[in-house]
Amino acid sequence: MVDRIKRDKGVETLRKLLDGKITNEEFISAFPRDKCDPLSAILQAAWMQFSDRRVHKLTGRDSPTPELRALLERCCIFLGTDLEFQWPATKSRITKGLLQLIGLGRPLEAADEEYKSAGDFEVWPFLKKRDYQKAKNLSV
Numbered sequence: 001m002v003d004r005i006k007r008d009k010g011v012e013t014l015r016k017l018l019d020g021k022i023t024n025e026e027f028i029s030a031f032p033r034d035k036c037d038p039l040s041a042i043l044q045a046a047w048m049q050f051s052d053r054r055v056h057k058l059t060g061r062d063s064p065t066p067e068l069r070a071l072l073e074r075c076c077i078f079l080g081t082d083l084e085f086q087w088p089a090t091k092s093r094i095t096k097g098l099l100q101l102i103g104l105g106r107p108l109e110a111a112d113e114e115y116k117s118a119g120d121f122e123v124w125p126f127l128k129k130r131d132y133q134k135a136k137n138l139s140v
Contacts, residue, residue, distance in 0.1 A: 002082045006032040010039055011079040014046060018072055020059040024050045038085040042075045042125060071124070074132065078125045081135045086127040088118055 009032045017027040024047075031043050049058075049068050056062045064072065078085075119127035126132035 001036045002084065003032075003034050003037045004082070006034050006037065006039060007079045010042060011076050014042070014072060014076050014079070017046065017058055018064075018069065018076070020057045023055050023057050024052065025055050028052075038089075039079075041085055041087065042079065045075060045125070046072060074123060075125055077132070077135050077139050080139055081131075083126070083131060083135070085125060086119070087124065088115060 009030075013022070013027060013030045013032075016022040016030075017024070022030070028043075028047065031046070032039055033043070049064055049072065050056070050062065058064055063069075120129045120132075123129050123132040126135070
């Protein structure tokens with residue numbers, strides 16, 4: 001179920017992060033959470049794009065690469081829609097790291113490939129290219 005108020009707050013917060021107006025810590029604190037609307041997938045995707053070992057903004061040497069910026073821009077567009085997040089649930093980064101540490105990397109690689117094949121991964125968090133194109137055209 002889409003919570004429009006939380007999604008709007010998510011867009012606003014992610015946009016501030018991308019524009020270098022808030023730090024990574026401020027982003028983590030301000031980004032909304034909702035068990036019914038998997039905003040946590042967007043939060044996790046954004047969180048993986050910056051260092052959580054120090055406080056910084058996504059500016060200068062910490063600016064995202066063009067590919068990462070495109071991902072975060074797609075997240076903003078997705079949050080602006082009323083589309084349900086349809087990707088399957090994934091294991092957390094910590095769980096993945098621990099499993100790789102104890103030698104279970106190969107099954108994780110297979111699970112990653114299976115996850116990516118659930119939709120058009122190059123337009124994640126959208127499941128389908130046509131949904132992304134439609135939302136992108138409406139957001140311009």
